[in-house]
Amino acid sequence: MKLKVCGMKYQDNIQEVATLQPDYLGFIFYEQSARHFDAHRIPEISNTIKKTGVFVDADLDFVIKKISKHNLKAVQLHGNEAPEYCKQLRGKNIEIIKVFSIKNEFDFSVLKLYDDIVDYFLFDTKGKLPGGNGYVFDWTILNNYPSTIPFFLSGGIGLSQIDDINKFQKSEASKYCYALDVNSKFEIEPGLKNIEDLKKFKNNLTSKIMNYNVNEKGYYGEFGGAFIPEMLYPNVEELRQNYLKIMAEPDFKKEFNQLLKDYVGRPSPLYFAKRLSEKYNTKIYLKREDLNHTGAHKINNTIGQILMAQRLGKTRIIAETGAGQHGVATATVCALMGLECIVYMGEIDIARQAPNVARMKMLGARVVPALSGSRTLKDATNEAIRDWINNPVDTHYIIGSAIGPHPYPDMVTRFQAIVSEEIKWQLKEHEGRENPDYVVACIGGGSNAAGTYYHYLHEPDVGIIAVEAAGLGIESGESAATSVLGKEGIIHGCKTLLMQTNDGQITEPYSISAGLDYPGVGPMHAHLAKTGRAEFMSITDNDAMDAGLELSKLEGIIPAIETSHALAIFKYKTFRPEDVVVLNLSGRGDKDLQNYIDYFKI
Numbered sequence: 001m002k003l004k005v006c007g008m009k010y011q012d013n014i015q016e017v018a019t020l021q022p023d024y025l026g027f028i029f030y031e032q033s034a035r036h037f038d039a040h041r042i043p044e045i046s047n048t049i050k051k052t053g054v055f056v057d058a059d060l061d062f063v064i065k066k067i068s069k070h071n072l073k074a075v076q077l078h079g080n081e082a083p084e085y086c087k088q089l090r091g092k093n094i095e096i097i098k099v100f101s102i103k104n105e106f107d108f109s110v111l112k113l114y115d116d117i118v119d120y121f122l123f124d125t126k127g128k129l130p131g132g133n134g135y136v137f138d139w140t141i142l143n144n145y146p147s148t149i150p151f152f153l154s155g156g157i158g159l160s161q162i163d164d165i166n167k168f169q170k171s172e173a174s175k176y177c178y179a180l181d182v183n184s185k186f187e188i189e190p191g192l193k194n195i196e197d198l199k200k201f202k203n204n205l206t207s208k209i210m211n212y213n214v215n216e217k218g219y220y221g222e223f224g225g226a227f228i229p230e231m232l233y234p235n236v237e238e239l240r241q242n243y244l245k246i247m248a249e250p251d252f253k254k255e256f257n258q259l260l261k262d263y264v265g266r267p268s269p270l271y272f273a274k275r276l277s278e279k280y281n282t283k284i285y286l287k288r289e290d291l292n293h294t295g296a297h298k299i300n301n302t303i304g305q306i307l308m309a310q311r312l313g314k315t316r317i318i319a320e321t322g323a324g325q326h327g328v329a330t331a332t333v334c335a336l337m338g339l340e341c342i343v344y345m346g347e348i349d350i351a352r353q354a355p356n357v358a359r360m361k362m363l364g365a366r367v368v369p370a371l372s373g374s375r376t377l378k379d380a381t382n383e384a385i386r387d388w389i390n391n392p393v394d395t396h397y398i399i400g401s402a403i404g405p406h407p408y409p410d411m412v413t414r415f416q417a418i419v420s421e422e423i424k425w426q427l428k429e430h431e432g433r434e435n436p437d438y439v440v441a442c443i444g445g446g447s448n449a450a451g452t453y454y455h456y457l458h459e460p461d462v463g464i465i466a467v468e469a470a471g472l473g474i475e476s477g478e479s480a481a482t483s484v485l486g487k488e489g490i491i492h493g494c495k496t497l498l499m500q501t502n503d504g505q506i507t508e509p510y511s512i513s514a515g516l517d518y519p520g521v522g523p524m525h526a527h528l529a530k531t532g533r534a535e536f537m538s539i540t541d542n543d544a545m546d547a548g549l550e551l552s553k554l555e556g557i558i559p560a561i562e563t564s565h566a567l568a569i570f571k572y573k574t575f576r577p578e579d580v581v582v583l584n585l586s587g588r589g590d591k592d593l594q595n596y597i598d599y600f601k602i
């Protein structure tokens, strides 16, 4: 359930409350209210919090002006606004919340008139003035709720309601309850909220309203941030200040979507794997990212970042790569846009990954060997960072997973979020519902997983399963099972879970799959692991290889070995026959053919 804090008035208090990451913050544009928001502007707050304007029978022009002035993401209509009135606010890229006040009874039939017009209803207690009365109405009235439009529950909710709310959440009446709306019970005076009480409230409802998105400081819970050398600060800061603005530009969205469609080949199918489902006696859907141009999900991110780089006026692109997959995806988009491309790669990796090196060269990229240290990914990353420090003006650094300093993990996640955006409507077509029972993905740095989970993070009925590489076994010393073996540390500019020795030296990871061979996980995943929102499983090389062969034989799809790890969970976890499990098929197995051949002696 989401949380809305309403009736915000004071600048410092707004910013303080924003650090608690409620989903909505409400500003009342109604002069008669004691919480009337009359300040000139709303201070800068995280854009994951939806700024909501509350109006009472206001002039439409007035509402529209406030929307654009304060960049509101939702309007809450607290008066007797008719359906026709609400209709005129549609198409303005804004959520419409229509309020109804309930006394001891309520005639729900009036809601019908607002079907297909409003996004949410909000039920408040009927009192002298609209809102902020401090009384709770009898929630059992909602047992008769006849609509499927989600609603906000409001009216006198405070700390003393926690038990009632937890009970209510289990009841049938809460089925369409989307959010809790709190106001007067958390106030020191009208419009001034008590942070400690709000914190207590949030913590006691944690499982339902925890935030899994990045906050305005770049953190997922305790993980994330930007731990970078001073000299890199201007580059990262330029990106941080601009990335959300640029992504929100209509022209950017249009070009991104067009390229995803015409160049990448999206939407990728959501395929019901019949024979695999029969074998494991549950319903398994495969999200076919393997069918994307270049054979994996990585292109979604590089397309997004090259468009970002162009809008930031950059003409030179750098990247680092381990196995070469991200290098190829980067070289591809640079060729597409005619931009200079330099890929740093460890000398050892260059020798191991000859076909990908050849691909990058054919696409016009320069592959520069990293000659220091272990001459693998970590050293290539150091070279790329050095390059960026030396070329701060004309160069953009394309990071290939949901890792790195803020804003990279969030930016990459947003570009990959197209995966779960499509799953939602595709599953609706197949199953009549948007939410599966589980989403499953393999995790290297965590970009395909982040995209698969993104639109389900705050849907408590969707289980999240993250699959790591156990290599030769978790206890073997040869693995990449970060969630089990990792401790908090800093890698590539962010605080996350990291495999390291007792004195903080990064441990060399191992997996048969090059894409999962990474000693950390992205900060979002560290947070999902720590909070228990995601279930982490580790799969050995052997189990992954068997699962890859099994999918080939059962469905005629040869998966990338990374993906094979995710497929192997069915051997260990039993799902119910009626469960719908969506697994992200992150890539195709062509690149791994030699590996499969050697392993199975085909």
Ligand SMILES: *Cc1c(COP(=O)(O)O)cnc(C)c1O
Pocket (backbone or CB within 6 Å): 296, 297, 298, 325, 400, 401, 402, 442, 443, 444, 445, 446, 447, 448, 449, 515, 516, 560, 562, 563, 586, 587, 588
């Ligand atoms: C790179 C890669 C991965 C791992 O990277 P994430 O950022 O964790 O998604 C997984 N599958 C395939 C096919 C890959 O190429």
